[in-house]
Amino acid sequence: MRYFSEIYHESTQYIPHGSGDPVIMHWEKQAYADKRYEGCNRYPLTAAFMPLLAPVSADYLNPVCVYAVVHGGEVPDGVYYVDRAESKLVKIGGVDVRKAILASFPEQEFITEAQTIFIYTGLLERAVWRFREAAYRQVQMDVGSACANTILLAKSRGQKVFALGGFVDDSVAVALKLGATEMPMAAIAVFPEKSMVAFNSVDDGVGELAYSNHAEMGAYAGEDECRMEISRYPSRFMLQNRLENIDDLNLCMKVRRLNAQALPGDEFPLTPSKFTNDYYLRELWYLRADKKVATPFAHGTLDLDDFSSMLRWLELAQLNAFGAGLIKIWVVVFDVMFVYAGVYRYIPVRKSIYMQSGSANPKKFNKCFAVPEQVQNSMFAVVLTSNLNESCQVLGNRGYRYMNLNAGVLAESLYVSARLLNKTAREEHFFYHDELKKLLDIPETESIISTVLIGKSPAR
Structure with a gap:
């Protein structure tokens, strides 16, 4: 049932x-x-x-x-x-x-x-x-x-x-x-x-x-x-x-709950953060609300240190706030320096990503969204999933609220980190759920909660 x-x-x-x-x-x-x-x-x-x-x-x-x-x-x-x-x-x-x-x-x-x-x-x-x-x-x-x-x-x-x-x-x-x-x-x-x-x-x-x-x-x-x-x-x-x-x-x-288990697949350890946590938190005071515009990203390759920093800094906003560690972080790499294009799982405790699939076709990925033109030139994407049946078994129907709250925390953290690194992060609301799951080989039991795309800021 x-x-x-x-x-x-x-x-x-x-x-x-x-x-x-x-x-x-x-x-x-x-x-x-x-x-x-x-x-x-x-x-x-x-x-x-x-x-x-x-x-x-x-x-x-x-x-x-x-x-x-x-x-x-x-x-x-x-x-x-x-x-x-x-x-x-x-x-x-x-x-x-x-x-x-x-x-x-x-x-x-x-x-x-x-x-x-x-x-x-x-x-x-x-x-x-x-x-x-x-x-x-x-x-x-x-x-x-x-x-x-x-x-x-x-x-x-x-x-x-x-x-x-x-x-x-x-x-x-x-x-x-x-x-x-x-x-x-x-x-x-x-x-x-x-x-x-x-x-x-x-x-x-x-x-x-x-x-x-x-x-x-x-x-x-x-x-x-x-x-x-x-x-x-x-x-x-x-x-x-x-x-x-x-x-x-x-x-x-x-x-x-705490998940520290390594995953099958090739392990790629993240490099150290580009800036210290103290510097990151201090720079927040200089940020002001920015207008989010749904336009295509500019062409560019993401530096490996920037990529690693954005994933590591997720912990500063309480990585598992609300979610009791039940949300899973998938990373789809398209254009990151020294990282093979593919689909990875990020395990924060181990500070590593694990390759799950070598297929990361940008054109097919773009077609999984309602407006493909808006998501072009993404350097990488973060897809947040959860096994809702498992979450509800542990937390009841309130578990669904926790998953969404947790996804919002992670999306905002990525957005703030991207701004500090002069990049753009944007959550895409309208995507074709089943098509995206199939493309990324996400298990049938998992449901996609949120997708966040990261790219180079377009010229204004």
Whole structure:
């Protein structure tokens, strides 16, 4: 019996014209959420509080909202809406609301000591018209990108930072008074550098820890059950959200995994990073939001040190944040100095890539995307996959959310690293799932979560 997460993921796949009927989505018309919060106190939003390098989300539709739970910071304790457009912190709740939100998270002694907890929500009505059924997973990946942004900037300030994926969803939504189409997705806890609570934390920010809702599900959400349930929801992703939610943290399990096993195939060890981690984090302060343009890359060959650095630097944004090590990193090399063209698997613990296939045909690869002209001249690509059945067995249907969040973290990390190296990294939303899997010889049990292309910046 399959999990509904697998069924939902299939419904989001983009298919070539004539190979099947498009997904029909039933979506109720919803009014846009009012985020003006008239009459609430406002405080300046400083760069020291929130990173200026804001990630571009959902092709500039901006469906990600950020709330901050503050304790002992520059502003009075309470709960704030982060208004980026006006560069303001809008106070929407006091100490009572803060306590209600903190009660939704596990490990109270740990979480109550956090100086700031950023809560990320998805406003689905802003993205649903473009991405249809895939809007939900796209928003999850955008939330992951926003989390990576916060993690990197917090580390650059010397703070300790932890990804929080396990919480009682409805309790957070009620405390923040979210609308019907705004859903809490993830949270990031930030501690001062010398915090002893953070220092003694078992997780220590590695991010391989996840909270599974598998135990509280009681039974599989299989195909038969979902066929009966789907009519009650305006879209499949609303049902997916219901199945992902955690109702009782006491029924959830902590999961920690680490994959350090070598893979079959020729091993290619990465060279040392081009810059130190301290230099990388320091340079982040000089980056500002850049306009992402979907245009063909310029012709060029990638330096081996740049290639190795981009893969090594994935660890700075907490490589396995949210995902408990269940996401797999495939690297498709087209034009990298001293590296044979082919399909590789990257094992971060071993700092090596392992050749899985010698076939990396750029023309066939380009045709696996909805607009082949936009992906021409890629120097290499990173394809993120997961065995969704395995992920759901370990983490329940919430595992699907973790995979998308984790993919967003990795995509944003690649984007930031590419900018520091004067290259371009771009996630491609619309690709032909089955054709790409077949071309890269990805196992049948794996599903492609995200694809990120890296190339030379086009002349402007």
